[in-house]
Amino acid sequence: WPVFLIFFGGLDQSIECESVDRTSITIPDIQFSLIHQLEKVVRSSIHVVIMSGSGLDLTYIRDSPQFDSLIWIGYAGQSDGLAISNVVFDQYNPGRRLPIAMYSASYVDNHRVLVRLFRVNVTNTGEISGDDVVLAFVRSRNATMNGEISPIKQLFGFERVSLAVNQSKDVFFPLTVQHLLTIARDGTKWLRPGSYDILIGEQHMHTLKLYGQSIQWASKRHVFSSNENI
Known part of the structure; x- marks a missing residue:
């Protein structure tokens, strides 16, 4: 059987919520420190799962050759573990689009040509x-x-x-x-x-x-x- 490691990280409501403003768009420093340590010692595939309620800068993880996949998930309910395992173990293939995205405002008329x-x-x-x-x-x-x-x-x-x-x-x-x-x-x-x-x-x-x-x-x-x- 292939051996690989899954890293779970992200944010919680002590960092982001309606009454708390974030001061950084990255994951916490302690998680980055652990990620760097994993890169040094792990020789098998590393898969990253990030949970948060808003956008994060995950450029480093995305671009690192050490990580084979990157999954973002919001604050899920009681079936989040099952949902993640279905994706990780190829039981479900998601559409690869995030629910949070920025688009330019569009001003249109009722009449279209x-x-x-x-x-x-x-x-x-x-x-x-x-x-x-x-x-x-x-x-x-x-x-x-x-x-x-x-x-x-x-x-x-x-x-x-x-x-x-x-x-x-x-x-x-x-x-x-x-x-x-x-x-x-x-x-x-x-x-x-x-x-x-x-x-x-x-x-x-x-x-x-x-x-x-x-x-x-x-x-x-x-x-x-x-x-x-x-």
């Missing part, structure tokens, strides 16, 4: 059934204008898929004009000429190009498609 529909094929190449959450982003290559700062990329769609071993499934993401808008400092919405990369999963799917002058988006009369003049 479809620019293009994207399709991506997802295949489970692993050895057990599992879930995955496919994320779709749009990334503007345009320079900032009038003090506006474009986000690195914006989420415009997501879809969770459950797949058996070697099973494939098509996932569809509609892209609308609203997903291409830039929000100015005064709250107005603008459609800018330039290039927009469509990123789905880890793939660069397409680059949309809009030409012409910038226009303020105010009503549903503005209808465009890719590679057309604004």
Whole structure:
């Protein structure tokens, strides 16, 4: 039987709760000290399970070649041990997405104009059934204008898929004009000429190009498609 070590760490309500503000985003120093000692003496695989109610900087553990896996779990109930063991011993394959994440605020109108529909094929190449959450982003290559700062990329769609071993499934993401808008400092919405990369999963799917002058988006009369003049 393979031999490996599981390290359990994280936070508790003496460190984080509604009446206590954290002063650090890392795990406690005493846990880091133990982790460094384990790296020196353990020659088998080390798997790390971190429990907390909020985000932590786990970069060191993630990047260290000594640790084979890193699992984050919130403050679970009476079945937390069973849930963790199911993941560690390959009885369950989670979707690999955290319940705590930061996304840019999105301001949209009720009226949506479809620019293009994207399709991506997802295949489970692993050895057990599992879930995955496919994320779709749009990334503007345009320079900032009038003090506006474009986000690195914006989420415009997501879809969770459950797949058996070697099973494939098509996932569809509609892209609308609203997903291409830039929000100015005064709250107005603008459609800018330039290039927009469509990123789905880890793939660069397409680059949309809009030409012409910038226009303020105010009503549903503005209808465009890719590679057309604004």
